[in-house]
Amino acid sequence: MESGYVLNGRYKIIDTLGEGGMANVYVAYDLILKRAVAVKLLRLDMQDDARAVRRFQGEAMSLTELTDPHIVMIYDIGEEQGLQYLVMEYVKGMDLKDYIKQEFPFSLPRILEIMQQILTAVGDAHAHGIIHRDLKPQNILIDQDGNVKITDFGIALAVSHSTMTKTNTVMGSVHYISPEQARGSIVSKQTDIYSLGIILFEMLTGHVPYRGENAVAIIMKHYQEAMPSVRAEHPEIPQALENVVLHATAKDLRDRYASVQEMATDLETALSYRRAEEKPWVPSFKNEDETKILAKETPVAATPQADAVKAANSAKPQSPAPKTAKKKRKWSRKKKVILLLSFLAVLLIGTGIVYAMIPQDTTVPQLQGMTTSEARERLTDAHLKLGKISQEYNDTYYYGQIISSKPKVKTNVKEGLRIDVVVSKGPHKEKFGDYTGRQYQEVKKELIKKGVTVQQEKVFSDKIPQGEIKSQSISAKKKIVLNETSVTFQVSKGTQSFKMRDFSNYTLKSVQDYADEKGLVLNVSHEFSDDFDEGLVMRQDPPEGTVLNQGDTINVVLSDGAQKESSEDDKDESSSSSSSESSESEQFDLTVKVPYQQNDGKKTNKIEIYIGDKNHQIDKVYQSLEISADQTMRLPFELEDGKKGAYKVVRDGQVIMQKDDVTAD
Structure with a gap:
């Protein structure tokens, strides 16, 4: 990765710190927190190894739990264009x-x-x-x-x-x-x-x-x-x-x-x-893998049994003795002694063979943490055999490691006995589950008891009550090891509160943009004014500084400018000699029902009302609001004698009601 490249729009690569067989490390600058960091990227040739990537992400997440000051702190974990990276504390110094x-x-x-x-x-x-x-x-x-x-x-x-x-x-x-x-x-x-x-x-x-x-x-x-x-x-x-x-x-x-x-x-x-006077430490168990030096062959030590056998085997046949009574008696004594010694030797050798065939005592060795192949070798050294192998889930020992043996370690048994072992299937995995919609504090207590590391990220929501879980970082159906898992919940802070702004002399567009941004319902009305230019806000309700939440309604009154005086008609010479009569006007209200319509999943309709009479122009919006149900409205009219009014209702950009001949009748 070249110097100057900005990773994830935040970490600007400065220089290379090191390149290894698994990952490359760079010094970078955090553009947001204004500090130097170390960025480690999994090598490109490892990016296609799904197992390596999965374990990289999982183990990296677990590292965020480590708080010892002598461990480099993990700041961020992410991925950009298939590149897995860690952002860590940058340590100035040397290895x-x-x-x-x-x-x-x-x-x-x-x-x-x-x-x-x-x-x-x-x-x-x-x-x-x-x-x-x-x-x-x-x-x-x-x-x-x-x-x-x-x-x-x-x-x-x-x-x-x-x-x-x-x-x-x-x-x-x-x-x-x-x-x-x-x-x-x-x-x-x-x-x-x-x-x-x-x-x-x-x-x-x-x-x-x-x-x-x-x-x-x-x-x-x-x-x-x-x-x-x-x-x-x-x-x-x-x-x-x-x-x-x-x-x-x-x-x-x-x-x-x-x-x-x-x-x-x-x-x-x-x-x-x-x-100070401590003796050199010596291991208790001999390492069978150490290089063995064979000693020179040494003669077998002499024993009475060996001497007897040797004597029996080395005895030479004697020439027939003269048939005298004296020599006969002498040979008979010799023969008896030799035969007796030979018999004793055979008896002792036979006893030794029988003794050797009887199983001797031995001790069950320590097998915990070994694989079955390692255990088999260890048992052979102890003149024992590997017996039945069973499996069970275990949080302490990795998959394939022996958890326990039967009989237990250090038990005295006879040689040749088969030792049964229980092998770990690894930690038990179960579906994480769906916790959305539940109270965060309740879920947190429940998961902590199971060994899960629980974190929260608070967010505003106008739909989810405060304290409830909006979303979770782990899929509900994903199988995980609970005590090796870290989860982050998005928790609702409720609707976002803010203070009402002063809209004096704002245009309608500025007010509408503000309402859309904050999620407010806007009602607009018009009045003539000598103090405010046409199209600018004259008054607002609620007033500036009022605390509002998403979904609240605000009302503004826009100026239609100064009211124009009605001009006199040209006077007829025959009738204008004395004076002219001013025309009379009539005021009344017209009630209309504006229907709500559900459209593409939206929960509100934007309504715009136009009025044409003595005080309003039909081409200007009289009132703008949002409705979530049918709403009845009263429209004020003032008509001069003999003239007709008009109104128009627009819902989400479409005219739904219109009348051009409004009268007081």
């Missing part, structure tokens, strides 16, 4: 990778300060069910005040299915990837903890623990090689602090910290003198 290069070595208290801020931010995300999956120094920003700001939440989630297929993306994250990610297993919150351990190692040593010629070589080391010793390079580092690294980067999930809170608690006292 942790550059910070380490510039500042290393830096003090241990400063390292702990940075790590505690990171752990606080990640803990907030985990509390909202969000796993970063791509924690690395490049995604951790240090602002100009030295504070941590973690970014790239959501992008890693949205494109997790594509991450391992793009080499350039893997190379950026491979140094911090967990063993379970390297195997392609389902990740958990402990995945982020492993990455945090690698980041701590790098801050302590200035480099990553595993290096290789390519990504594959580094990945192999993550789940095959033990973590290098921090103290081997820097003996001044306390053993307790190195233990935090070892504990966080344990290969087996059972050995690794269970939560970032647990890691933070351990890290907090790592520099305490009370832990």
Whole structure:
């Protein structure tokens, strides 16, 4: 995206901040709020991936819930011409990778300060069910005040299915990837903890623990090689602090910290003198994936049973002894001893075989969070088998992860037993439902109990009562996970109130435009005036400053100008010698019924009334109003003797009533 482009008519692109395998980041200027922001756009090659786009939007929405000050704030989420974008807080500073290069070595208290801020931010995300999956120094920003700001939440989630297929993306994250990610297993919150351990190692040593010629070589080391010793390079580092690294980067999930809170608690006292004599941390569970070094073959230890068998097998046949009583007795004793020893050896060996065939005791291992294939391997190591697999919905474990086992973990059982497991089907989804027309406060309480994040946008409405829901951001039929959903309701503020304007000397068009804009019903009448020019407003009702709402009626009186004096007829010489008589006039009211007509769904008709008499001209509007039902009106006439009046009624631009011979009779 080029510099100068204005995204969504609001965000003016200034420059490129970075380009990654998943998204490109730009610094932009918010033209409305007058501030610098960071704009992240999902890459063009990801725009056609419906799953990636859907998850990008869903996860981005959930990120708006994160409020920790050490997480980059999300300002806006949108789409323009198929481009999915996020608008975020712009952080002036550098990423942790550059910070380490510039500042290393830096003090241990400063390292702990940075790590505690990171752990606080990640803990907030985990509390909202969000796993970063791509924690690395490049995604951790240090602002100009030295504070941590973690970014790239959501992008890693949205494109997790594509991450391992793009080499350039893997190379950026491979140094911090967990063993379970390297195997392609389902990740958990402990995945982020492993990455945090690698980041701590790098801050302590200035480099990553595993290096290789390519990504594959580094990945192999993550789940095959033990973590290098921090103290081997820097003996001044306390053993307790190195233990935090070892504990966080344990290969087996059972050995690794269970939560970032647990890691933070351990890290907090790592520099305490009370832990000065702490021994190196050792994992409880052996990593079966570690490179195995085969020992040289060693001779079998001698045992009485082995000696007996050896003696039995190595005994040589004896030549027939002379048939003397003495030698016969001697051979018989030898033979008896050999036979006895051989019998004992066979008996002991047989007993051992029988013992080996009897199932021995073992313990059910921890299987929670594993896939069935991982569980099968773990059970095999414990001389057990995978039994019946059942499924159920679960909000804690992802789809495919084991929720529980039967018998339970650490139960003593016999070898060969089949262990039944319950596997997660993921969070339960249900239709969101239609809440329009209901009271917002009532709906809010109901949904919050179900774990939904509820927000409102207040709008004016002349049709929906105040406090009722006008619309909702989620379709009623859409199936969602309630405790992972955020919804925004448009809530009616009722009719919009405003103060009446002073229309003195306004034209009819100006008044009509104002009435249309505010949703008012306008009534117009005319009078002669020596003080106001023709066509301008003389009076109004209600007066200026009156509080009005949509749908209210206002009345204005327009000036017809000064009343003209009637001219005298030419006087007939025979009759004008003395004086002329003035003509007489008659005043009366005429009642007309104006019918309402429903037209194209409109709820009102615009009515215009024209009067022709001594005081009004038939080509000028006498009165203008809107009606929503039949209305009876009284039209005032003043006619000179022998003259006739006229009137015309126009409804929505069409003449519906007209009469040109109005008289008092």
